[in-house]
Amino acid sequence: MEEDITALPASGPMLSRKDFVSDQLVRWCPGCGDFAILATIQKLLPSLGIPREKYVFVSGIGCSSRFPYYMNTYGFHSIHGRAPTFATGLKCVRPDLQVWVVTGDGDGLSIGGNHLIHALRRNVDIKILLFNNKIYGLTKGQTSPTSEQGKKTKSTPQGSVDYPVNPVNIALASEATFVARAVDTDLPFLTEVLRRAALHKGLAFVEIFQNCIVFNDGAWAEVSEKALRDDTTLTLQHGKPLVFGKDKNRGIRLKNGFVPETVEFEPGKPPRDLLVHDEKAPNATLAHLIAHLERPYFPVPQGVFRSVERPVLHELIDEQVAQAKKAGSADLQKLLAGSENWVVRSA
C-alpha cells in the first residue's frame, strides 16, 4: 500500500468499531451480503485515523442505500440514482469531509448511470461503493443492468432480453482514477481493497459482488465460495503476472495480438509471456482488457484494476476561485456599479 497516510486529516481520539454503529435497527434480510460489507466498513474506518464527524455516507435508493442509517456518522439517504450529485456538491464546498457513496447495480447503473459517468470523469474526491447483486431487491426481484441475458425474473418471465453491463468497464471508460472489485465473502481482501480506496485521492470506484439471499441467491456462488474461488478468480497485483489457480499453475497471456488466452504451466515456472498487471499505466487499455475477462472462459479478476493520479474536482474549482481572488478584489459596491453608469443630479 503506497498511499500517503499523512495526507489525511489529523487523527482524533482512538475510535473503535462500535463508535461507527448507529442506534438504528438494521433492516436487511437475514443472510444479506450487506451485513458483511457494513461490518467491514465499521471496522475499517476507525483504523484510518479520521475523526468520525468528517465522514458522510450518501446513498440513493435500494437495499444498499439504507447503508447510511446504520453508520453513526453524517448520512444522506437521497433519491434514486442521484447520490453522486449530492456527494459532488457536498465535497466541493466541504473538501475537509470524507464523502462515501453507497449504491447498487440498479441505482448506480440504471437510473443513475449518467451521474456515475460524470462523477467518475470529473474525478470528484469521493468513494463510490457499488453493491452488485445482479437484481432489484427492494422492489422485489426485477432484472437489473447487470443481470445476465436470459435471466428469468418477475419482470422477465421469459428471460431478460437485455445484455448486461460490466460496472468496472463503465468506470474505466469514464476515466476513473481508481477502479477495484471485491467479493462480500472474502472480508480480509475486501478490507484491503476498501482501505486503498479510502486512501486514494480522487474518485475511488469499488464494485462489490454481493449476494441477495431472497431474490438472487447464489448469483456469485461460483466466484464467492471458498472451495471454488481459487480457480474462478484472478487476484490482481501491481507489477505481477496474471496467475491463478489453487496451485498457481495457470496464467493469462495474449495470442494473435490482443486476444487473451489461459495457459497452464508447471507451478513456479510461469512462461515469460504472461500478461503483467500495471495498475499505474497512464491509459486504461490494459485495465479494460483485464476487466473483460469473464466466466466461463476466464477467471474473474478482483483487486485494483487501475490506480492513477489526476487533479481532483474541488481542487480545480478552488484554484479558479483563488486565481479570481488574486485577479480582482471582492468589492461589492464596485460590482453593483458596473462599468457603464451615470449620475442623476437633483433637479
Next chain:
Amino acid sequence: MSEINLKSQLKPDSNPGRIEELEAITIRFAGDSGDGIQLTGMQFTTSTAMAGNDLSTLPDYPAEIRAPVGTLPGVSGYQIQFSSREVLTPGDAPDVLVAMNPAALKANIKDLKKGGLLIVNVDSFNSQNFAKVQYAKNPLEDGSLSDYRVIPVELSRLTGNSLAGLPLTKVQVERCKNFFALGMMYWLYDRPMDSTLRWIESKFKKNPLLVEANHKALHAGNAYAETAEIFGHHYRVRKAPIAPGLYRNITGNEATALGMVAACHLSGLELWYGSYPITPASDILHELSKHKNFGVKTFQAEDEIAAIGSTIGAAFGGALAATGTSGPGVALKSEAIGLAVMVELPLVILNVQRGGPSTGLPTKTEQADLLQVLYGRNGECPVPVVAAATPSDCFNMILEAFRISIKYMTPVFFLSDGYLGNGSEPWLIPDAKRLAKIEVPSIPSSADFKPYKRDEATLARPWASPGLAGYEHRIGGLEKAEVTGNVSYDPDNHERMVRLRAAKVNKVVQDIPATDVLGPRKGKVLVVGWGSTYGAITAAVKNCQARGQAVASIHLRYLNPLPPDLGDILSQYEHVLVPEMNMGQLLKVLRAKYLVPAVGLNKIKGQPFKVSEIEAGVESILKGRSL
C-alpha cells in the same frame, strides 16, 4: 404611382436641422439574427440611459442560433421606449421601425404605428430576399407602406463607401452596417455617441482595424443623417425626473446574478450555483461564473437533476446554495425539490419562465409555471414562492428568497421570466453597506441537538452541517419522526409532519411587508398582478386613474404564502381583475383561497401585455362587459 408616392414621403423638411420636442419614443430595431440587432439595441439603450431618459427594453430573438439568412424565423428584434416621464414598459407599438431586410419588415410592420417612421436598408430589398418571405413585389414600391413615412437607406453601399480604403473583407464591411444605422439613430434622437465609441474600443481592443472601421461607420451614419436631409429634422426627448443618484442599466438576469453575489457577501457564506444550460436562464450562470473572487462556485452539471442534487449537497455542507433553470428544468428537478422539502435544507430554485408546455417557446416569455412551482410535486410539498416585478426587482427578490430559505430551512422558488430576464431598465445602484445582512441562525449545543427539533418562532430545524463533532445525524427522503428525524412510518407522525412542514412555510407571512395599493383603498376595480406584468398594469391603471376612474392595483411579490393583508384588500373592490400571461393560474389560487369572483385577463402569445390591452380589460369591466 408607387415611385411617386415614395418620393413624396421623402420630401425634405423646409427647415432642416430643426429640433422637435417629444415626450416619449418607442423604437424597434429588427433584422436578421446575424445583423447585430441585440447589440445595436443595447448600445442605443446605454446612450439613452446616459442622456437621462427613463427607459424600458424588450429584446425578442429567435430560438435558432442562425436561422437561414433572410427568412422570417431568423428575425431578431429589440424594442426600447424612452421618455422624459416615468417609463414602465417597452412601449405598446413602435413609433419607429428600423428594418434591415424584407423579413424584418414583414415580421414587424403590423406593429408600427400608423404614420410611424420606417427606416429600411434598401440594399437588401432584392428579388432573392423577397422570395424568401413571399413578397410578390417590392413592398417599397407597391403602395402597401403608404401609411408610414418610409426612409430607404442604402445601408450596405453607404457603409462600404465610408470604409473605402481600409483593408477589410466584404463580410467585415457588411458587419459594420449596424453601426452606420446606429449613428443615424443617434443623430435623429440627439443621443451622445461617447459610450458606444468607448464600447467599440474595448470590444475590439485586440484589433485596431475593427475599432477604426466601426468608429468610422458610426460617425458616417451620424453625418449622413445630418447632411442628407432625409429626415428633415431631429427629435429631442428631455431628461426624465429621476431620483438623484448613481444609475446603471441592468437586465433581470444580471440583477439576479448580482443579487446572488450580494447574498454571498451579506450572509458570509460561500455560494454554490449548480445549473444546466437552458434558455432564458443561462445568462445567470454566465454572469455568476465571472465573479468567483466573491467566493462564488459555479458548476455546470450533467443535467438538471444533477444541478439541483449538487445544490442540495452543498446546502447540506453549509453553503449558500442555488440552482437556476426554466420550466422544463423545473419539471426534471421536481423529485429533488420534494427531497429538499423533506430534509428541510435551505436552497433557492430560480425559474426564469418561458413559453410552454414541453420545449414550447424557448426564447419567449410566459407566466405559466406558477401552478407548477406551487403544486407540481408528489405528496404535500409546500415551498415558499417569490416573484420579481421588474428587471431590477430581481436583485431584491433573490435576496429575499435566500433570506427566507435560511431563516425557515426550506427550498424557496424565485420566479422571473424571459421578459424580465432579458429586458432592461435603469437601476439606482444600491449602497452595499445599507443592504440588510442575511442572518444565519445559530445551532443549539450538541447536548440539546436533535435534527428535527424546531425553532418555536420559525418552525425551522437546526442547520448542523457535517464536520461538527457531536452532531452526527442522518437525513433522507423517507418520512421523518418528529424531533429525532429517524425514519418513521407511524401514521400519526406522518400527518403531524405534513402539517408541520405546511405550517412552517405559512410562518413566512410574518416576514411579508404590507401590500402597497396603487390608487384608492376602495373602489370599482382592483387589478391584481404578479411578475413581469407590473409595468403594463401600473401604466394602465395610472392612465385609468388619470381619467378619474376608481381603479387601483396591487402587485404580488410573495405568491406562497400570500400576503396576510390580501384578503382584506380584495374585499374592498367591486371587481377584481387578474391579468396573467397564462390561462389564469393566480386567478385560480385567489378564487380558491378568498372565494372572490375575480376574473382573468389572459394573454398567451409569448409576448408581454401592452398597456392598452390592460386598459381595455379594465374598461370592459367598468362597462359591465365580459372579457
